[in-house]
Amino acid sequence: MIRYFTEDTTFTLKGKRLVSKWLREVAEDRGFEIGELNYIFCSDPYLLAINRQFLGHDYETDIITFDNSEDYLLETGRKGVSADIYISVDTVRINGKAYGEGFDREIHRVIVHGLLHLIGYDDCDDWHRSRMRAAENRALAELDQMKEA
DSSP states (O other), rough: OOOEEESOOOOOOOOOHHHHHHHHHHHHTTTTTEEEEEEEEEEEHHHHHHIIIIIIOSOSSSEEEEHHHHHHHHHHHHHEEEEEEEHHHHHHHHHHTTTTHHHHHHHHHHHHHHHHHTTTOOOHHHHHHHHHHHHHHHHHHHHHHHHHH
């Protein structure tokens, strides 16, 4: 189950059904099931407070993922992903402009970025960042195809 929430923002994700279908396909194509994914869209101050409280980081970020996938495996015996994924709409908006992507494209990139982390992609160094970016681009191309169908 994929659910979408907001905290400290008026943002509403467009096309939730399509986005959910897309995320399930991205996971399934890589051998994973979706357990429970909660996307929480929030403001910079809200996510900064989470970053400070739970990670001890004193800086803004676009996404923080709390992975609960081990619980899913223990409960079902299957390889799946479950998480609470917090996304700062403010930072996504700024990054979308800075990277020339636009807001909608950048929000989809960040949404799938969180999922890709859960299924084993990382961005800890240049090689991994390149691999992650390629996976994001493939997934975004899949979303574009789904929109056209």
